[in-house]
Amino acid sequence: MYKIVSIPGDGIGPEVVAGALEVLNAVAKKHGFEVEIEEHLFGGASYDVYGSMLTDETLEACKNCDAVLLGAVGGYKWENLPHDKKPEAALLKLRKELGLFANLRPAKVYDALVASSTLKTEVVQGTDFMVFRELTGGIYFGQPRGYDENRGWNTMVYERYEVERIARLAFEYAQKRGNAKVTSIDKANVLEVSQFWRNIVHEVHQDFPEIELVDMYVDNAAMQVVRNPKQFEVIVTGNIFGDILSDISGMITGSLGMLPSASIGSEHALYEPIHGSAPDIAGQNKANPIATIASVAMMFENSFNRPEVAGDIYAAIEGALAAGLRTGDIAAPGEAICSTTEMTAAIVARI
Ligand SMILES: NC(=O)C1=CN([C@@H]2O[C@H](COP(=O)(O)OP(=O)(O)OC[C@H]3O[C@@H](n4cnc5c(N)ncnc54)[C@H](O)[C@@H]3O)[C@@H](O)[C@H]2O)C=CC1
Numbered sequence: 572m573y574k575i576v577s578i579p580g581d582g583i584g585p586e587v588v589a590g591a592l593e594v595l596n597a598v599a600k601k602h603g604f605e606v607e608i609e610e611h612l613f614g615g616a617s618y619d620v621y622g623s624m625l626t627d628e629t630l631e632a633c634k635n636c637d638a639v640l641l642g643a644v645g646g647y648k649w650e651n652l653p654h655d656k657k658p659e660a661a662l663l664k665l666r667k668e669l670g671l672f673a674n675l676r677p678a679k680v681y682d683a684l685v686a687s688s689t690l691k692t693e694v695v696q697g698t699d700f701m702v703f704r705e706l707t708g709g710i711y712f713g714q715p716r717g718y719d720e721n722r723g724w725n726t727m728v729y730e731r732y733e734v735e736r737i738a739r740l741a742f743e744y745a746q747k748r749g750n751a752k753v754t755s756i757d758k759a760n761v762l763e764v765s766q767f768w769r770n771i772v773h774e775v776h777q778d779f780p781e782i783e784l785v786d787m788y789v790d791n792a793a794m795q796v797v798r799n800p801k802q803f804e805v806i807v808t809g810n811i812f813g814d815i816l817s818d819i820s821g822m823i824t825g826s827l828g829m830l831p832s833a834s835i836g837s838e839h840a841l842y843e844p845i846h847g848s849a850p851d852i853a854g855q856n857k858a859n860p861i862a863t864i865a866s867v868a869m870m871f872e873n874s875f876n877r878p879e880v881a882g883d884i885y886a887a888i889e890g891a892l893a894a895g896l897r898t899g900d901i902a903a904p905g906e907a908i909c910s911t912t913e914m915t916a917a918i919v920a921r922i
């Protein structure tokens with residue numbers, strides 16, 4: 572029995588999480604295990620009811636389960652709140668409180684999508700890399716931070732232990748992938764904090780001499796992901812660079828709506844699509860649920876060590892895409908567009 576806490580959040584969050592939970596229930600039925608799903612409000616949805624973006628009750632529930640499934644937070648309604656009161660601040664707090672220091676964001680191109688989409692086949696087909704994004708440090712957390720009428724400021728700071736643990740995780744993963752190449756992405760030509768990052772990554776690398784390590788500046792990396800994504804196998808990078816580069820990677824795979832992620836720490840794990848709450852399409856049954864459904868697959872790989880369950884989910888996604896199912900974000904011109912619920916049903920039918 573797996574105890575899952577579901578926090579759909581805002582915007583398209585509830586729509587894509589509903590699809591992912593249908594898939595979760597379908598694999599539970601097929602593989603003969605039980606899941607207990609406990610749903611909690613989070614982000615703006617929680618603020619509107621309780622006056623708090625992250626209640627103690629939701630936080631406790633997230634700490635006392637086997638895995639958390641998150642949709643997304645944020646939206647127009649809450650964007651003028653002070654920074655420390657915004658839904659996004661609650662997400663940062665949740666990540667910090669759960670100790671989720673590593674965000675794994677796989678960029679994998681589905682063959683079925685390449686065959687009929689606007690993706691440039693020869694450039695992207697076969698792309699399959701994993702981004703290890705540091706998630707609880709860097710400029711999103713550094714103090715001091717603030718702004719007044721004359722200045723705005725944030726602080727990018729990394730502690731030795733923060734770089735060591737994410738670098739070690741990335742090298743260990745590379746080892747498991749048959750000594751895959753690791754690219755460490757920074758801005759060491761300008762930022763002292765990046766030179767520090769680079770030094771520590773090289774120190775950790777000494778324990779993994781069989782693995783090739785490449786350093787790359789982040790501006791070049793953004794271009795290289797678009798130009799030749801297949802050169803990457805494992806990327807390790809800081810919080811803000813990983814955030815930006817993984818959205819770029821999303822486009823390589825067809826859409827932000829395709830990319831899942833696992834946010835992991837030593838005690839807890841949370842699974843979430845890389846995209847946000849997409850308020851422009853919220854409530855219209857248009858969102859692509861695949862990123863969130865694939866996040867459930869990552870849950871079975873990372874938290875439950877059930878690769879066969881994850882494999883069924885990936886195969887069902889591939890099957891639905893091969894059958895021509897396309898939400899608006901991944902439809903090539905002239906292709907029929909399906910809804911969130913139609914895509915979900917097509918995937919569930921293939922479990
Ligand atoms: N993890 C989270 O909860 C995140 C929350 N956000 C928040 O989400 C809100 C909107 O932010 P944006 O910058 O617009 O980023 P976004 O990722 O929500 O949307 C960017 C674009 O991609 C599209 N898109 C995203 N997910 C999609 C899906 N599953 N299917 C189809 N199209 C999809 C949207 O319609 C939009 O045009 C903001 O409040 C932002 O702070 C942003 C990123 C991550």
Ligand SMILES: CC(C)CC(=O)C(=O)O
Nearest residue numbers: 659660662663814845846
């Ligand atoms: C706090 C979030 C809005 C940051 C983000 O964009 C992400 O984690 O992808």
Ligand SMILES: [Mg+2]
Nearest residue numbers: 814815818845
């Ligand atoms: Mg982001």
